[in-house]
Amino acid sequence: MRRDPVTMPNQDKIFATPQQDIQDFSFNEQVVSVFPDMISRSIPGYGAIVDGIGNICQRVAKPNTQLYDLGCSLGAATLSMRRHLSDQGCRIIAVDNSQAMIKRAQEHLNAFVSPTPVELVCGDIRDVEINNASMVVLNFTLQFLPPEDRASLIAKIYKGLVLGGVLIVSEKLRFEGDKLHKLIDDMHLDFKRANGYSELEISQKRTALENVMKPDSKQQHYQRFAQAGFTEYSSWFQSLNFTSLMAIK
Numbered sequence: 001m002r003r004d005p006v007t008m009p010n011q012d013k014i015f016a017t018p019q020q021d022i023q024d025f026s027f028n029e030q031v032v033s034v035f036p037d038m039i040s041r042s043i044p045g046y047g048a049i050v051d052g053i054g055n056i057c058q059r060v061a062k063p064n065t066q067l068y069d070l071g072c073s074l075g076a077a078t079l080s081m082r083r084h085l086s087d088q089g090c091r092i093i094a095v096d097n098s099q100a101m102i103k104r105a106q107e108h109l110n111a112f113v114s115p116t117p118v119e120l121v122c123g124d125i126r127d128v129e130i131n132n133a134s135m136v137v138l139n140f141t142l143q144f145l146p147p148e149d150r151a152s153l154i155a156k157i158y159k160g161l162v163l164g165g166v167l168i169v170s171e172k173l174r175f176e177g178d179k180l181h182k183l184i185d186d187m188h189l190d191f192k193r194a195n196g197y198s199e200l201e202i203s204q205k206r207t208a209l210e211n212v213m214k215p216d217s218k219q220q221h222y223q224r225f226a227q228a229g230f231t232e233y234s235s236w237f238q239s240l241n242f243t244s245l246m247a248i249k
């Protein structure tokens with residue numbers, strides 16, 4: 001059967017065969033080609049979060065403002081936001097530093113029509129200016145930024161939001177408490193097994209992610225929000241060790 005790369009995701013088999021020397025995980029062409037399958041089989045609640053981002057967008061997008069999707073990958077959050085925007089003078093700016101992701105994201109965006117313009121930027125989210133923003137989304141992106149760069153990014157976003165503007169931060173969580181962390185992490189491994197990943201795939205991917213993805217605890221996220229100036233924030237979705245947080249200016 002022929003698979004259309006835009007509509008029919010290829011199955012993720014990247015870690016299915018034993019690898020001599022496991023390279024650090026990177027968002028390269030190989031990952032791009034299986035990304036929708038990989039992310040939906042790895043993150044419990046991913047689809048519900050993307051849908052929720054559209055719902056939130058419908059409620060908080062203000063006319064003539066900008067909406068940002070930082071670390072957009074193939075543009076799932078951008079598409080969800082764009083579907084919920086009418087012709088109200090908004091603009092979406094979607095940023096990713098993987099050229100392979102941006103190339104494929106452009107194809108996804110072209111597959112639908114909308115009055116809302118989308119600017120796709122291949123660049124580092126640490127270098128992007130945020131202004132006149134009614135919504136900023138970091139959907140599973142902050143965890144890939146070096147920990148020492150996270151607070152300044154959140155502070156920059158706070159400054160760029162309009163009053164009433166909303167920041168969404170979806171992340172894998174680390175739990176403060178070893179027993180709690182292990183129990184919920186083991187439940188997540190069962191989620192991956194139930195989605196067809198083998199023990200080899202699970203363990204090789206874990207090794208590949210070790211140096212590049214460093215999850216924070218919910219307490220660390222809340223502390224960072226407060227430090228940036230936010231006074232209202234909460235988790236609006238959680239499934240096992242994956243959550244989506246919102247902070248309102």
Ligand SMILES: Nc1ncnc2c1ncn2[C@@H]1O[C@H](C[S@+](CC[C@H]([NH3+])C(=O)[O-])CC(=O)[O-])[C@@H](O)[C@H]1O
Pocket residue numbers: 027039070071072073074075076077095096097098101123124125126138139140141144145
């Ligand atoms: N410094 C950086 N600058 C720009 N992009 C970056 C940076 N660091 C990482 N990325 C990009 O952040 C994305 C993270 S995936 C986001 C899913 C998407 N939001 C979704 O709703 O499907 C999450 C995951 O795969 O778990 C990748 O595309 C990276 O290239």
Ligand SMILES: O=C(O)C(=O)Cc1ccccc1
Pocket residue numbers: 038039042043172205209
């Ligand atoms: O696979 C995992 O265990 C994860 O933590 C999530 C994930 C999903 C897609 C790319 C990288 C990490």
